[in-house]
Amino acid sequence: MTQRTDTPPAWDERTQLITFLDYARETARAKCEGVSAEDARKAPLPDSPLMTMCGLISHLRWVEHYWIQVMFLGEELAGPLTEASDDDPDPEMRTAIDIPLPRLLAEYQDQSDRYRHLLSGHDLDATAERAISDGRHVDLRWVILHLIEETSRHNGHLDIVRELVDGRTGV
Template identity: 50%
Template sequence: MTRTDTPTEWDERSTIMAMLDYARASARAKCEGLTDEQARTAPVATSPLTNLASLIGHLRWVEFDWIETVFLGIPDQGRTPWDDDPDDVDAEMTLALRTPLATLLSDYEQQCERYNKLIADHDLDERSRNPHPGRQPVTLRWILLHLVEEISRHNGHMDIVREIVDGQTGR
């Protein structure tokens, strides 16, 4: 897949999806060529989960939460990392430490493709079916823009971690 932030068409949806897909592909690219050990290296002493594997795991489950749970209202049905340990607020990140990097990246890529198909027929103004507790429903547009922001912010973290791990920069 070629990474580009330029849409093939200039309507709002195409632009948002191009930016989202670019952020997703950039996150995956930051892990290219790493061993499992390198992907689990946490160079920030006070933050043992700040490593590339855990960040990919986090991004995967953030999208699950916003698209499947919040927007589409699909019940969990025992498929999340929190089902194994409900007290681990970072379960998606600790699970990633036990998962091969190739599996994390493949799962995330497949999930992104699946979500693009799931939301393709939904209007950007459509509201979420299952908002987070204490919050109002949000539109699909808001969710997609939030995901662009979330993934891009973590891409910055991943840039720093990758540079410390093996010297690679700005992928």
């Protein structure tokens, strides 16, 4: 596990980007510390039945898979993302209800460590193998920035869900 800090050890662009991505990842993990197994599976927002702590961590894991392995590296979809449809656009959130939060967190940590190493071998200007919906090929810099945004946004969701299921705030 990396140390949770938003202050990079060096001021080059790559180090700053990776530091902020790691900080957002560690914040997501910290928001889950000490939550009960039952509370991790609760969906306290009536109009968002998939919005659970388990679902959010699973979503973060699979979003990284999608942007790094599928879009940037050009690999095929894997895991629950292969089941996505118009009727079930977020199967990674639905299926997470059956997976213990410690396992989801461990998988997310292992993947984060693997991606940190993998991305270190690519230039920030390297372009994605697959095009986004408008036909453009984003670069690795954009992918990392997008993951920072995505993870940080869902940290807000984790804040709300955690407060509603057991009253814990902060982190």
